[in-house]
Amino acid sequence: MEVNELTREVIGAAMEVHRFPGPGLLESVYESCLCVELDYRSIPFGRQKEFPIEYRERKLDCGYRLDLVVGANVSSWNSNPVTPSFAYMKRSY
Numbered sequence: 001m002e003v004n005e006l007t008r009e010v011i012g013a014a015m016e017v018h019r020f021p022g023p024g025l026l027e028s029v030y031e032s033c034l035c036v037e038l039d040y041r042s043i044p045f046g047r048q049k050e051f052p053i054e055y056r057e058r059k060l061d062c063g064y065r066l067d068l069v070v071g072a073n074v075s076s077w078n079s080n081p082v083t084p085s086f087a088y089m090k091r092s093y
Contacts, residue, residue, distance in 0.1 A: 013037040
């Protein structure tokens with residue numbers, strides 16, 4: 001699935017979840033509903049994936065977790081260093 005198609009599918013899944021349970025529930029409820037919707041649409045995803053931080057070539061266990069990682073490379077997420085991604089996200093705010 002190409003990136004634009006995946007993006008459309010994920011947004012569609014999120015919109016479906018937004019319509020169903022309504023406002024005011026815990027984040028975990030919406031996360032669970034979105035996981036069911038992604039699975040229903042056969043979109044690969046990982047839930048509560050570790051987001052390791054590296055400092056001076058050492059992996060630090062700081063407890064960061066991503067709610068959802070969506071796409072084809074979900075299974076290899078934890079094996080890839082994400083220091084550049086984290087630095088980019090930090091600078092984008």
